[in-house]
Amino acid sequence: MRPMLIAAPTLEPVSIAEMKSWLREDSSDEDQLIQALIASARMTLEAYTRRFFITQSWRIIFDAWPPGGDVIVIPFAPFQTVSAIRIYDASDVALALAPTSYRAPASSEEGRLIFRSAPPAPGRSADGVEIDFAVGYGGLATNVPEPLRRAIMMLVAHWREKRGDDANDPLPAAAAQLAAPFRRWRLN
CATH class of the missing domain: 1.10.3230 (Hypothetical protein yqbg)
Incomplete structure (x- = not known):
């Protein structure tokens, strides 16, 4: 990661x-x-x-899905939301995962990305998965x-x-x- x-x-x-x-x-x-x-x-x-204080956006990049792929822990807090998940195929084309295929509940602690069914495996061997998300207490001081x-x-x-x-x-x-x-x- x-x-x-x-x-x-x-x-x-x-x-x-x-x-x-x-x-x-x-x-x-x-x-x-x-x-x-x-x-x-x-x-x-x-x-x-x-912890992150003011809302900010991050991306985590994986070569492949972590083991136990039904639930992925996002070790940033407070966790707000996932904005995008992209999986790259062997031709380096990004496939955006539909928001209906996962849940990512807001949490005052680390985030959890819970898939409704197993996501497709990436087609390239490095940097195959990108997850964009927001963390922080909020956008105001x-x-x-x-x-x-x-x-x-x-x-x-x-x-x-x-x-x-x-x-x-x-x-x-x-x-x-x-x-x-x-x-x-x-x-x-």
């Missing part, structure tokens, strides 16, 4: 105005830095929690749970204040505590 980002979030969970208010910053001198820190904090906390938004603000404030001076504390305890209830753990 190879994941590929198709469409990144169109906005951040915390706006520049909200962040500047939190920082008590009136000047626009550091707006570019603050915006970059917001995106970096979101991405850091997404990695820490193993207000869809993101408030503790995660506060964790972003705390992390941005920490990084802005320290300016890289504290390399041993990449995720301050207060931000980690806010994000901890949302963290997905690996079972392997």
Whole structure:
């Protein structure tokens, strides 16, 4: 399985105005830095929690269907929907699977793709199956749970204040505590 980002979030969970208010910053001198820190904090906390905050589109590519092909786990959370499934034949022509041939219920955890009957096998030996899907809490900043938004603000404030001076504390305890209830753990 190879994941590929198709469409990144169109906005951040915390706006520049909200962040500047939190920082008590009136000047626009550091707006570019603050915006970059917001995106970096979101991405850091997404990695820490193993969740995506704002709706974004991804594609996973398989050479062939995974074993036990009736149900495929999509290990991204929160899972919203599957937008397309393509199977490539030996001539590299894509066959779009009909949405009526599978279910992909939304979930606050990882996604599950459940086939009504076995899907056709791909005809090419590499990159034979593509699944496009959306993940995230929603398309609005207000869809993101408030503790995660506060964790972003705390992390941005920490990084802005320290300016890289504290390399041993990449995720301050207060931000980690806010994000901890949302963290997905690996079972392997």
